[in-house]
Amino acid sequence: MDSIEREVVIDAPVDRVWELVTEAEHLGRWFGDAGAEVDLRPGGAMELRWTEHGASRGRVEAVERPRLFAFRWAPFNDPGGPDPAEGNSTRVEFTLIEQGEGTRLRVVESGFESLATSDDQRRKNLDGNTEGWQVELGELQDYATRVTA
Amino acid sequence: MTAATEHGELFAALSDPTRRQVLDLLAARGEGSASALAAAMPVSRPAVVKHLTVLDRAGLVESRRSGREVLYSVRPEPLESAARWMAALAADWDRRLAALKRLAETP
Numbered sequence: 001m002d003s004i005e006r007e008v009v010i011d012a013p014v015d016r017v018w019e020l021v022t023e024a025e026h027l028g029r030w031f032g033d034a035g036a037e038v039d040l041r042p043g044g045a046m047e048l049r050w051t052e053h054g055a056s057r058g059r060v061e062a063v064e065r066p067r068l069f070a071f072r073w074a075p076f077n078d079p080g081g082p083d084p085a086e087g088n089s090t091r092v093e094f095t096l097i098e099q100g101e102g103t104r105l106r107v108v109e110s111g112f113e114s115l116a117t118s119d120d121q122r123r124k125n126l127d128g129n130t131e132g133w134q135v136e137l138g139e140l141q142d143y144a145t146r147v148t149a
Numbered sequence: 150m151t152a153a154t155e156h157g158e159l160f161a162a163l164s165d166p167t168r169r170q171v172l173d174l175l176a177a178r179g180e181g182s183a184s185a186l187a188a189a190m191p192v193s194r195p196a197v198v199k200h201l202t203v204l205d206r207a208g209l210v211e212s213r214r215s216g217r218e219v220l221y222s223v224r225p226e227p228l229e230s231a232a233r234w235m236a237a238l239a240a241d242w243d244r245r246l247a248a249l250k251r252l253a254e255t256p
Binding site for chain 1: 156157160161163164235238239242243245246247248249250251252253254
């Protein structure tokens with residue numbers, strides 16, 4: 001269940017936005033605020049750094065220049081902690097779509113349900129039905145309101 | 150990662166449509182026993198009990214004893230807290246995307 005989806009229209013060409021979204025020099029400014037490292041290929045290591053929160057490790061999952069960039073991250077995990085993989089991290093996916101002279105940039109962060117305490121717990125929770133519930137933030141809020149009304 | 154782990158369990162509990170149906174029924178009725186829920190759903194009582202256990206572990210239901218029955222009701226706080234958490238994460242993205250837009254549009 002659950003993903004966060006956000007979109008922004010940027011008055012700059014797709015190639016420019018691609019550079020900003022994928023290159024360490026830029027990621028370290030608008031995503032982190034204290035630098036970043038990116039090995040830009042599937043399986044490549046990432047690190048995002050913040051002055052106040054420390055660092056977060058990532059793992060690149062998809063690089064399809066200039067349309068799609070996806071990685072896993074576990075926000076503010078100890079950099080020496082476990083490698084981000086399914087079960088301890090969420091997936092962030094950037095999609096770039098040309099729109100006139102500009103770019104529509106969409107970000108989807110998903111996989112929050114896999115952050116449960118342990119594999120065992122997660123199996124117990126999911127047994128009987130392994131179909132995930134893809135619900136967006138708005139739906140969760142609606143659901144919370146409905147169930148608690 | 151406390152918040153993520155805590156909410157992760159809630160999301161995992163909510164990922165099952167039968168469990169969401171159990172929550173919906175409890176929300177509509179205010180309270181219900183496993184037997185009453187099973188009577189209103191196409192699943193057995195033991196299956197309902199299993200789902201209630203998962204919901205209970207995720208903090209989504211609470212129970213009280215009434216005579217020979219155990220009555221369950223919805224605990225709204227974790228849902229509200231998860232929705233708030235998601236809203237905060239979404240606001241983080243809005244902030245990041247706005248910063249990215251500024252950088253991209255600066256000549």
